[in-house]
Amino acid sequence: MTAQTHPVDHELIQAAADVARTRCRGDNHTMAAAARAQDGRVITAVNAYHFTGGPCAELVLIGAAAAQGAYDLDTIVAVGDRDRGVVPPCGRCRQVLLDYFPALHVIVGEGDGARAVPIAELLPEGYVWADHQLDTD
Numbered sequence: 036m037t038a039q040t041h042p043v044d045h046e047l048i049q050a051a052a053d054v055a056r057t058r059c060r061g062d063n064h065t066m067a068a069a070a071r072a073q074d075g076r077v078i079t080a081v082n083a084y085h086f087t088g089g090p091c092a093e094l095v096l097i098g099a100a101a102a103q104g105a106y107d108l109d110t111i112v113a114v115g116d117r118d119r120g121v122v123p124p125c126g127r128c129r130q131v132l133l134d135y136f137p138a139l140h141v142i143v144g145e146g147d148g149a150r151a152v153p154i155a156e157l158l159p160e161g162y163v164w165a166d167h168q169l170d171t172d
Contacts (some may be wrong), residue, residue, distance in 0.1 A: 059116035070094035072105035112142035
């Protein structure tokens with residue numbers, strides 16, 4: 036069982052739920068994500084669903100955060116439209132989040148079961164891209 040070492044950011048869950056409820060319409064946008072930057076800002080985004088594998092809300096959020104100058108994220112959560120609640124990141128998102136933000140916490144679970152876990156716990160024995168780059172020195 037995962038020990039909770041990071042508080043659950045309920046404001047972040049609510050921000051993602053609000054975006055999912057108000058901005059996700061139809062089949063193109065079905066998930067919302069919210070992340071808290073190290074400086075306290077909350078960034079939100081929605082997915083861009085496409086049958087060819089359009090980007091998930093978490094990946095869109097990485098770009099949106101960078102566009103706003105937020106390069107260090109502390110916590111992230113994704114919420115489904117139509118009141119589906121918190122949805123854990125897919126495998127691709129887990130890998131990208133680990134590579135971009137190795138200290139990131141991800142909110143998973145619902146209600147009293149919600150917890151914020153380190154991204155590495157969601158990708159055990161994960162491939163860390165930075166660890167496998169050749170030194171050029």
